[in-house]
Amino acid sequence: ADIDQPSDGLVGVAGAVPTQIEQGGVIGAALPTVETVTLLIIALVISVNFRSIAAPLITLGTAATGYLLADRALAGTSGLLNIPAAVELEPIVVALILGITTDYSIFFLAGLQGRLRAGERNPAATAAAVREYLPIVTTAGLTVACGVAGLIVARTGLFQELGPGLAVTVLVALIVAITAVPALLAIL
Numbered sequence: 243a244d245i246d247q248p249s250d251g252l253v254g255v256a257g258a259v260p261t262q263i264e265q266g267g268v269i270g271a272a273l274p275t276v277e278t279v280t281l282l283i284i285a286l287v288i289s290v291n292f293r294s295i296a297a298p299l300i301t302l303g304t305a306a307t308g309y310l311l312a313d314r315a316l317a318g319t320s321g322l323l324n325i326p327a328a329v330e331l332e333p334i335v336v337a338l339i340l341g342i343t344t345d346y347s348i349f350f351l352a353g354l355q356g357r358l359r360a361g362e363r364n365p366a367a368t369a370a371a372v373r374e375y376l377p378i379v380t381t382a383g384l385t386v387a388c389g390v391a392g393l394i395v396a397r398t399g400l401f402q403e404l405g406p407g408l409a410v411t412v413l414v415a416l417i418v419a420i421t422a423v424p425a426l427l428a429i430l
Contacts, residue, residue, distance in 0.1 A: 269333055273332070273333055273336070277336060280340060281302060281340075284298065284301065284302065284305075284340065284344055285298035285301075285302060286298075288301050288344075288347075288348070288351070292351055292355060296426075296430040297347075297351050299430075300347060300351070300423060300426045300427065300430065301343065301344055301347040301348070301351075301423075303422070303426070304343045304347055304418055304419060304422045304423055304426070305339055305340050305343040305344065307418050307422060308339045308342070308343045308414060308415045308418040308419070309335065309336065309339045311414050311418060312335055312339055312410065312411045312414040312415065313335070315410050315411075315414050316331060316335070316407055316410055316411065319406075319410055320407075323406040323407070323410070331404070331407050331408075331411075334404070334408065334411075335407075335408075335411050338408060338411050338412065338415065339411060339414075339415050342383065342386070342412060342415035342416065342419065343415050343418060343419050343423075345382075346379045346382075346383070346415075346416070346419035346420070346423065347419060347423050349375040349378065349379055350368075350371055350372060350375055350379075350419075350423045350424060350427060351423075351427070353370070353371030353372070353374050353375050354367055354368055354371040354427050356371075357370055357371055364427075364428060365428040368424060368427045368428040369428070371424075371427070372424045376420060379416070379419065379420060380416070380420060383412060383413070383415070383416030383419070383420075384416070386412050387409045387412040387413050387416070388409075390404075390405055390408035390409050390412060391405050391406060391408075391409035392405065393405030393408070394406060
């Protein structure tokens with residue numbers, strides 16, 4: 243309304259800023275639906291694969307915990323590490339947390355499932371699964387964290403800004419996955 247004056251020949255609003263604003267609105271409107279469908283699919287696939295109600299609860303509980311902690315970590319380190327506000331990172335953080343915690347939960351769940359089928363009992367079965375998969379999960383998490391942190395040397399400013407925040411997110415997800423998942427597996 244401020245731009246479209248009778249004497250100017252406004253055809254439309256263009257440029258990076260209006261595009262980012264519009265894109266943010268579209269993503270913000272669709273994000274709850276996408277998140278809900280994604281969570282339902284993850285729960286379904288994990289419950290069917292592991293034939294368990296506890297398995298998807300552990301996985302999604304770990305993802306929720308990881309998200310809450312990553313959100314706090316990003317808020318706390320945004321000024322220190324020159325990270326964009328958590329709101330700007332939210333869709334990427336959600337996807338990253340879900341992907342990492344789900345992936346690492348599946349490693350530990352599969353290890354435990356194999357041991358339980360072989361006749362081992364919990365908590366010894368969980369401890370053995372964690373001993374087997376912890377080095378793999380830790381190496382994978384640190385590799386991803388270093389990879390996204392490497393975006394800081396990208397030529398595009400947006401990628402440079404995203405790198406540290408994504409690295410913080412990955413590290414938080416890794417820490418939650420290697421602590422919460424084994425504990426919950428041993429208990430549940």
